[in-house]
Amino acid sequence: MARKARAPAESASDARTSHSADGWLVDGFAVGDFFFASPTLQQRGWRAPDMVSAYQPADRDVVASLFARAREHGIGDPVMFGLIPFDAAQAASLAIPSRYACAGIPDYSKPGAAETRGAGRPGILSREPVPAPEAYGDMVRKALVLFDRGEVKKIVLSRAMDVVLDRLLDYARLLPDLLARNAHGYTFAIPVWGQGGDAAPTGVMVGASPELLVRREGDRIHVNPLAGSIGRHADPDTDRVRREGLARSEKDLREHGYVVSDIVRILRANCDELDVPDGPSVIGTDTLWHLSTYITGRLRDPSMTALDLSRALHPTPAICGHPTQLAFGHIKDLEPFERGYFAGLVGWQRADGDGEWALALRCALHDGDRALRLYAGAGTVAGSDPDSEIKETATKMETFMRAIS
Numbered sequence: 467m468a469r470k471a472r473a474p475a476e477s478a479s480d481a482r483t484s485h486s487a488d489g490w491l492v493d494g495f496a497v498g499d500f501f502f503a504s505p506t507l508q509q510r511g512w513r514a515p516d517m518v519s520a521y522q523p524a525d526r527d528v529v530a531s532l533f534a535r536a537r538e539h540g541i542g543d544p545v546m547f548g549l550i551p552f553d554a555a556q557a558a559s560l561a562i563p564s565r566y567a568c569a570g571i572p573d574y575s576k577p578g579a580a581e582t583r584g585a586g587r588p589g590i591l592s593r594e595p596v597p598a599p600e601a602y603g604d605m606v607r608k609a610l611v612l613f614d615r616g617e618v619k620k621i622v623l624s625r626a627m628d629v630v631l632d633r634l635l636d637y638a639r640l641l642p643d644l645l646a647r648n649a650h651g652y653t654f655a656i657p658v659w660g661q662g663g664d665a666a667p668t669g670v671m672v673g674a675s676p677e678l679l680v681r682r683e684g685d686r687i688h689v690n691p692l693a694g695s696i697g698r699h700a701d702p703d704t705d706r707v708r709r710e711g712l713a714r715s716e717k718d719l720r721e722h723g724y725v726v727s728d729i730v731r732i733l734r735a736n737c738d739e740l741d742v743p744d745g746p747s748v749i750g751t752d753t754l755w756h757l758s759t760y761i762t763g764r765l766r767d768p769s770m771t772a773l774d775l776s777r778a779l780h781p782t783p784a785i786c787g788h789p790t791q792l793a794f795g796h797i798k799d800l801e802p803f804e805r806g807y808f809a810g811l812v813g814w815q816r817a818d819g820d821g822e823w824a825l826a827l828r829c830a831l832h833d834g835d836r837a838l839r840l841y842a843g844a845g846t847v848a849g850s851d852p853d854s855e856i857k858e859t860a861t862k863m864e865t866f867m868r869a870i871s
């Protein structure tokens with residue numbers, strides 16, 4: 467759907483350099499800058515010496531002290547951008563940039579408009595799956611044995627792909643491209659900090675997630691879990707058959723049900739006026755169909771921020787499993803790498819607690835140079851087929867793969 471850009475608003479004086487002629491807030495985007503776009507709003511922050519950042523678990527007092535430091539630095543109307551790891555006990559990467567701009571989403575309805583921005587696409591020098599697809603299939607088989615024992619019902623298992631490019635990533639081209647492919651999603655590039663707080667970033671989490679964990683607007687909240695997926699097909703008839711098959715699939719509806727019932731249980735403890743649809747609908751990304759449930763409600767405690775509620779929900783069975791703690795332990799045992807910020811939270815928040823936190827999916831960790839680690843996971847339950855899960859995770863990496871090369 468075509469959208470018209472609103473006039474960009476900026477909190478620092480030099481508005482001329484903030485957006486390009488075609489309305490994207492990405493010109494000159496460098497490693498350490500911030501970008502987050504939802505379906506209607508793009509936001510950009512610039513790395514500058516007077517920004518404030520934190521590399522700690524994202525507890526309430528850490529967030530409060532970050533906003534306090536932003537005020538001391540004279541940052542007006544501060545907006546915090548951040549990454550919360552899959553394992554929320556590990557350090558989050560949080561920052562409030564001193565220079566910030568936001569604008570509507572430019573009109574990218576012309577076919578290929580976003581793809582033609584900037585210089586040529588990088589070539590891929592090497593790609594190395596971690597682990598090999600057959601080993602990932604073995605992980606799924608081990609999960610199936612656990613389901614047979616009956617203690618755990620769902621485990622989300624992921625794999626990675628290490629990619630080396632022949633040139634630097636051009637974010638000014640990549641970000642509009644990712645967004646054009648995922649117009650209903652959340653496109654992001656957020657720096658990863660390391661020990662030492664305000665030091666240089668050690669990398670960037672970049673991607674286009676389809677999944678909103680929490681949006682807070684005053685006391686209204688929106689939560690949109692996805693679970694249960696099938697790859698799309700170029701032939702419209704086959705594509706429709708796949709979509710209809712997903713909507714009826716007992717395995718996928720069961721997989722989705724674990725997610726919604728867990729989320730609703732936690733939302734009931736925190737919200738009134740919950741509106742939960744009777745059953746899931748199907749939404750499409752550029753590469754997949756997903757079962758989706760769009761939930762709204764009203765916060766009982768209006769001082770609960772978007773991140774507070776997100777942290778109460780995280781990790782949902784969409785990216786962990788059911789029951790949560792058992793699945794979490796099995797993921798640590800079965801996956802041969804640390805997820806880090808993959809399948810964690812990515813988003814932004816204002817001092818009043820309004821904000822959006824999406825799940826960090828369909829994304830990569832960029833080392834700031836030519837190396838990327840792409841990630842993808844899939845929910846496994848009794849009845850899952852290892853080969854289908856290998857295919858599903860490969861398809862999930864396609865969103866990012868298509869945008870880089």
Ligand SMILES: C=C(O[C@@H]1C=C(C(=O)O)C=C[C@H]1O)C(=O)O
Pocket residue numbers: 622624677692693694695756784785809827828841842843844845846862
């Ligand atoms: C784990 C991922 O996606 C999650 C798993 C899904 C599934 O198993 O069907 C669907 C959407 C996401 O909640 C991913 O994209 O890597």
